[in-house]
Amino acid sequence: MDFNEKTTDIKNIYKGKIIDVNLHTVDLPNGKKSTREIVNHPGGVAIIAYKDKETILLVEQFRKPIEKSILELPAGKIEKGEDIELCGMRELEEETGYKAKEFKYLGKIVSSPGFCDEYIYIYKADCLYKGDDNLGDEDEFINIKEIKIGKAKEMIKSGEIIDAKTISAFMFI
Known part of the structure; x- marks a missing residue:
């Protein structure tokens, strides 16, 4: 089974000095939709x-x-x-x-x-x-x-x- 989630939308929630927080809307492997809160960091x-x-x-x-x-x-x-x-x-x-x-x-x-x-x-x-x-x-x-x-x-x-x-x-x- 393929567990990949396809991102269909990204909404920026917070843009900071070091991190950004984005809300991703994703299509799940079972056909349903969900959201993921993702912190983006430069590493x-x-x-x-x-x-x-x-x-x-x-x-x-x-x-x-x-x-x-x-x-x-x-x-x-x-x-x-x-x-x-x-x-x-x-x-x-x-x-x-x-x-x-x-x-x-x-x-x-x-x-x-x-x-x-x-x-x-x-x-x-x-x-x-x-x-x-x-x-x-x-x-x-x-x-x-x-x-x-x-x-x-x-x-x-x-x-x-x-x-x-x-x-x-x-x-x-």
């Missing part, structure tokens, strides 16, 4: 940044939608027309103050495909060296944490690390 890049063989950099930041500070990989949004790898290099430096001599693509994930079209591209950064120390955007407040990989895995299992992109990236370690 992002997350970086597993190795300080040494056993230590990675995580960032701690407050996330308003869940009203708490969490640990996650350095990451950020791809700007319109920006090369994905260059975005990763930019975000690594913006969020950690480090650049990498080695920067390697590992894979990609979809964050929440039930309602959002965001892809997150995961890179590995090795041979770090100091870059610009002006951390974060003007509305972004970050603490950098050096965490042993084994400790990070324990923190995932215990629920201390709950960020999906960070947990997913551990599949590449």
Whole structure:
């Protein structure tokens, strides 16, 4: 059976600085109609940044939608027309103050495909060296944490690390 849904109409509900929300009217495989609320996001890049063989950099930041500070990989949004790898290099430096001599693509994930079209591209950064120390955007407040990989895995299992992109990236370690 073909499970594809054909979009017959799109109505913009919200147009924001980062996301758009659209209401899609779709024809279902069984011949009926339905609607889908879809968040359009430009995508992002997350970086597993190795300080040494056993230590990675995580960032701690407050996330308003869940009203708490969490640990996650350095990451950020791809700007319109920006090369994905260059975005990763930019975000690594913006969020950690480090650049990498080695920067390697590992894979990609979809964050929440039930309602959002965001892809997150995961890179590995090795041979770090100091870059610009002006951390974060003007509305972004970050603490950098050096965490042993084994400790990070324990923190995932215990629920201390709950960020999906960070947990997913551990599949590449």
